[in-house]
Amino acid sequence: MVTNNIEEYKGVYVFAQQVDNEISGIALELLGKGKELAAKLETEVTAVLIGYNVKNLADKLAEYGADKVIVVDDPELEVYRTEPYAHALSSVINKYKPDIVLVGATAIGRDLGPTVSARVATGLTADCTVLEIGDFPLVAVPGQEQKHNQLLMTRPAFGGNTIATIACPNNRPQMATVRPGVMQKIEPIAGAKAVVEEYNPGFTSNNKYVTIKEVVKAVSDTVDIMDAKVLVSGGRGVGSAENFKILEDLAEVMGGTVSCSRAVVDSGWKPKDLQVGQTGKTVRPQIYFAIGISGAIQHVAGMEESDIIVAINKDEDAPIFDVADYGVVGDLNKIVPALTAALKAEKAAKNN
Amino acid sequence: MKIVVCIKQVPDTKGGVKFNPDGTLDRGAMLAIMNPDDKAGLEAALRLKDQYGAEVTVLTMGLPKAADVLREAIAMGADKGILVTDRVLGGADTWATSTTIAGALRNIDYDLIITGRQAIDGDTAQVGPQIAEHLGIPVISYAQDIKVEGDKVIVQRQYDDRYHVLEAKMPCLITALSELNEPRYMTPGGIFDACAAEITTWGRADLKDVDDSNLGLAGSPTKIAKASDKVRKGAGEKVAPESAEDAVAYIVGKFKEKHII
Numbered sequence: 001m002v003t004n005n006i007e008e009y010k011g012v013y014v015f016a017q018q019v020d021n022e023i024s025g026i027a028l029e030l031l032g033k034g035k036e037l038a039a040k041l042e043t044e045v046t047a048v049l050i051g052y053n054v055k056n057l058a059d060k061l062a063e064y065g066a067d068k069v070i071v072v073d074d075p076e077l078e079v080y081r082t083e084p085y086a087h088a089l090s091s092v093i094n095k096y097k098p099d100i101v102l103v104g105a106t107a108i109g110r111d112l113g114p115t116v117s118a119r120v121a122t123g124l125t126a127d128c129t130v131l132e133i134g135d136f137p138l139v140a141v142p143g144q145e146q147k148h149n150q151l152l153m154t155r156p157a158f159g160g161n162t163i164a165t166i167a168c169p170n171n172r173p174q175m176a177t178v179r180p181g182v183m184q185k186i187e188p189i190a191g192a193k194a195v196v197e198e199y200n201p202g203f204t205s206n207n208k209y210v211t212i213k214e215v216v217k218a219v220s221d222t223v224d225i226m227d228a229k230v231l232v233s234g235g236r237g238v239g240s241a242e243n244f245k246i247l248e249d250l251a252e253v254m255g256g257t258v259s260c261s262r263a264v265v266d267s268g269w270k271p272k273d274l275q276v277g278q279t280g281k282t283v284r285p286q287i288y289f290a291i292g293i294s295g296a297i298q299h300v301a302g303m304e305e306s307d308i309i310v311a312i313n314k315d316e317d318a319p320i321f322d323v324a325d326y327g328v329v330g331d332l333n334k335i336v337p338a339l340t341a342a343l344k345a346e347k348a349a350k351n352n
Numbered sequence: 353m354k355i356v357v358c359i360k361q362v363p364d365t366k367g368g369v370k371f372n373p374d375g376t377l378d379r380g381a382m383l384a385i386m387n388p389d390d391k392a393g394l395e396a397a398l399r400l401k402d403q404y405g406a407e408v409t410v411l412t413m414g415l416p417k418a419a420d421v422l423r424e425a426i427a428m429g430a431d432k433g434i435l436v437t438d439r440v441l442g443g444a445d446t447w448a449t450s451t452t453i454a455g456a457l458r459n460i461d462y463d464l465i466i467t468g469r470q471a472i473d474g475d476t477a478q479v480g481p482q483i484a485e486h487l488g489i490p491v492i493s494y495a496q497d498i499k500v501e502g503d504k505v506i507v508q509r510q511y512d513d514r515y516h517v518l519e520a521k522m523p524c525l526i527t528a529l530s531e532l533n534e535p536r537y538m539t540p541g542g543i544f545d546a547c548a549a550e551i552t553t554w555g556r557a558d559l560k561d562v563d564d565s566n567l568g569l570a571g572s573p574t575k576i577a578k579a580s581d582k583v584r585k586g587a588g589e590k591v592a593p594e595s596a597e598d599a600v601a602y603i604v605g606k607f608k609e610k611h612i613i
Binding site: 086137163211260273322335 | 572587611
């Protein structure tokens, strides 16, 4: 299976995910990366905004780097469902023929991306952490055409133990999903405007339209752990939901927030939106405290890009020490409160 | 009701990751297991069978030894196993894999297809939705609860900060989260059945309505440019202080050194 007329496909397109008419952070991150890729390819970045009554969000996308915004606005698109969204995005792809399409590797994008890539018959690389423009093959091979200006997509696999760089040389668009928290947004340009174009391919209900009977939102007043500069993360070793109090105290004095490992969510001590790791969120704070976390690779995959990792664990063989910058073997119940007190004292001394 | 569960044999990355002396992954030393999300999907199917009565078929694509996970599934309570294996199908990416599995599924009657959300080796979460797309049936990904009412399924579909209760008319495809349930163990009778069970084996010729250009390595639009075992950031320092005070002094000292405080 090969796409004909590959040279007709131009431009970097970003699926501008919105939920409840609010642009998701990942969309802005993808625009930042898309702008960089577009500059290398001497082309433009287009945001594809899909929803109902969402046109007013186009200005924000412009401020974060979109040169153009294609708006697909229809009552069928009010709440995410696979089929109308897949129809919207694949119709945009078929009409505008983009060279590259980037989608967030969110619970929405990891459903929409595969469906759309299968519909438009191209490849999709999941959960990318690095996107670059380069040659495929990387090194010229005699007897094989080396294609230039290809999207090279790097992703972890095998629970984060291996990394692979993948290309999609013979099909268009080149599609990738990208994990939230990996790419950088640009500084917003106040007052920036994009060319806004509306496009509605028409939506007719068929067997693939499912019915939404209920939307149940988790009640959560916590900040998004992906935005935190300091994370105080607890694992099974914390021992109980109540004992997270000592982590919350440390987070407060550090101006950070509490996150956790999967074991903690499985035990019901903390909600899923605080979970770091392969099946949770990828975070890269300036400081990551891993407290009572053994450091299974699935956890490490979600936090190893943190600037500074401090681990406290009573088990000196815990794998978390293999990634920690500063590892302390000891009893978290004693060390954490003492550390909080000491940092409070430092703070007070500084303010005087 | 006829349910097909698609399962995959994967190396166990949980806790059992082994490295060679040079730091690369020692795949040979790792156990081959049924992918956890798939196992949850199988358990969901078996619960529907317990509740409403159903015929549960398990299907896998892989090397001949992947028949092991089919036998395990039969030992848990599945009725039939189908192995899709053929040299020309090897090296498939998610497009070619989903094309292959869809080609196999076109031979079977089904009301419901269940796959795991993702496999722990590739972690892509793509094959389930892509199978549904090839078959032209609705997909509900990330299921955390599955119920059947007449010819409809009622599914809780998980998102980051919410879930949707979705209703779809069968036939449809559901991808299962491992949070869905706690899979049952194999039973002694089941193990006996599994040993005696005949596994149906299909090759390329048994796939329906698929084109050779969409199969195997050659039919995969994504191509690997480079693969390597991940070079991890080396360990930093590790200290084992005598007292909590020493531990605190160490951390505070480091934070001062780095101008964090």
